[in-house]
Amino acid sequence: xxxxxxxxxxxxxxxxxxxxxxxxxxxxxxxPIAEAKRAAGMRAVEAVLPxxxxxxxxxxxxxxxxxxxxxxFVATNAGRYAGVAFAARSDRGYGGAIDVVAGVTAGNTVxxxxxxxxxxxxxxxxxxxxxxxxxxxxxxxxxxxSWCRVTGDDRARGRIDAVTGATISSRAVAGAIAEGLSVLxxxxxxxxxxxxxxxxxxxxx
Amino acid sequence: xxxxxxNNSLLxxxxxxxxxxxxxxxxxxxxxxxxxxxxxxxxxxxxxVAATFVxxxxxxxxxxxxxxxxxxxxxxxxxxxxxxxxxxxxxxMNAFAHELHGKLGIFIPLIVVNCIILGRAxxxxxxxxxxHSAADGLGMGIGFTGAIALLGATRELIGSGSxxxxxxxxxxxxxGEDRTLILAILPAGGFIGLACLLALMxxxxxxxxxxxxGTFVPPEHLDCRHCIVCSLRDPSSR
Numbered sequence: 001x002x003x004x005x006x007x008x009x010x011x012x013x014x015x016x017x018x019x020x021x022x023x024x025x026x027x028x029x030x031x032p033i034a035e036a037k038r039a040a041g042m043r044a045v046e047a048v049l050p051x052x053x054x055x056x057x058x059x060x061x062x063x064x065x066x067x068x069x070x071x072x073f074v075a076t077n078a079g080r081y082a083g084v085a086f087a088a089r090s091d092r093g094y095g096g097a098i099d100v101v102a103g104v105t106a107g108n109t110v111x112x113x114x115x116x117x118x119x120x121x122x123x124x125x126x127x128x129x130x131x132x133x134x135x136x137x138x139x140x141x142x143x144x145x146s147w148c149r150v151t152g153d154d155r156a157r158g159r160i161d162a163v164t165g166a167t168i169s170s171r172a173v174a175g176a177i178a179e180g181l182s183v184l185x186x187x188x189x190x191x192x193x194x195x196x197x198x199x200x201x202x203x204x205x
Numbered sequence: 206x207x208x209x210x211x212n213n214s215l216l217x218x219x220x221x222x223x224x225x226x227x228x229x230x231x232x233x234x235x236x237x238x239x240x241x242x243x244x245x246x247x248x249x250x251x252x253x254v255a256a257t258f259v260x261x262x263x264x265x266x267x268x269x270x271x272x273x274x275x276x277x278x279x280x281x282x283x284x285x286x287x288x289x290x291x292x293x294x295x296x297x298m299n300a301f302a303h304e305l306h307g308k309l310g311i312f313i314p315l316i317v318v319n320c321i322i323l324g325r326a327x328x329x330x331x332x333x334x335x336x337h338s339a340a341d342g343l344g345m346g347i348g349f350t351g352a353i354a355l356l357g358a359t360r361e362l363i364g365s366g367s368x369x370x371x372x373x374x375x376x377x378x379x380x381g382e383d384r385t386l387i388l389a390i391l392p393a394g395g396f397i398g399l400a401c402l403l404a405l406m407x408x409x410x411x412x413x414x415x416x417x418x419g420t421f422v423p424p425e426h427l428d429c430r431h432c433i434v435c436s437l438r439d440p441s442s443r
């Protein structure tokens with residue numbers, strides 16, 4: 001009985017101490033973690049946007065389409081619309097979700113894409129990160145994403161050559177971008193409207 | 206005199222993990238993270254540093270508290286201490302080395318069940334003073350880091366044609382990207398690479414033993430015959 005009591009006390013004290021330490025560590029790291037996540041996302045957004053002089057992280061527009069909420073980062077240069085970027089996610093990767101970011105110019109062509117996070121196979125699916133694969137999206141028409149399919153799936157219109165040995169990963173990326181582009185196409189009028197008009201509208205309301 | 210002997214054994218405890226009782230090559234412990242994370246030099250180093258931190262901290266705390274921990278519940282106590290440090294590393298890495306944390310992913314939390322850490326807590330820290338346990342943890346950690354980094358560099362070189370360190374290419378395979386063998390960075394390549402390195406280790410040790418006119422026999426305390434981790438007997442009754 002005494003031993004049982006002692007074991008209970010030791011284990012309880014140990015757990016209390018562990019809990020206290022972890023609570024403190026969490027408090028210290030909470031903000032840096034959120035900041036690091038945001039910075040990683042914004043680095044990708046900055047990389048795919050055309051030159052601009054605003055902070056796209058602040059000039060963001062949220063649009064609901066179906067189940068999902070899309071976040072669009074609008075870039076302006078000297079007050080004029082310069083382009084827009086959006087984050088998209090595919091749940092159809094080979095190893096789980098793939099997070100991508102795509103940027104579109106004011107002329108409505110794809111400026112570039114970045115892979116923010118993925119769990120694809122190193123050496124195969126992970127090659128979706130490569131410049132060679134990402135560049136296949138560049139310069140394409142952003143308002144009609146019918147090209148945004150793997151060539152093997154749609155020989156007539158698909159223009160994205162899959163990474164060799166990684167068709168599933170390539171298809172997931174193309175699918176996520178195509179979905180984002182079609183939402184973008186439906187709302188391009190709202191997104192490219194001069195920001196001042198937006199401010200006035202806010203003031204009126 | 207006494208202090209001198211003490212320093213000597215402290216150094217011995219530190220050095221032991223580097224080669225003679227290297228956790229991967231000699232004790233063959235902690236193979237799950239070793240095989241999974243050793244796809245590149247940087248991943249191997251990151252994993253090694255994280256595990257070393259946990260190993261030193263847990264060894265020190267467990268050793269300091271060894272008289273207060275009742276023998277029957279020592280394993281749960283060890284696990285709580287280890288899990289606390291692992292979670293701390295996980296949070297700190299996520300905050301201050303975000304990119305590396307993304308690459309190592311699930312394997313950081315899995316340090317909790319890394320055999321090396323529980324093995325050292327049970328086999329060393331629960332029987333020796335704190336300073337010596339810290340030295341043992343540091344030595345074992347460096348040995349683990351060295352082994353996983355070596356395996357990582359080998360696999361990265363063969364599998365992707367070059368080795369990257371701190372974001373810069375440190376070593377390039379002659380022939381470049383055309384001569385790579387993707388198998389090396391796939392899971393199967395981990396097994397094959399580790400087997401080759403182990404065979405190389407054994408070959409070197411046999412050659413050394415032969416030169417001295419004998420044959421290489423691994424010490425008994427380095428294989429399964431000595432292990433007490435799986436047996437939950439009360440150590441006082443042994």
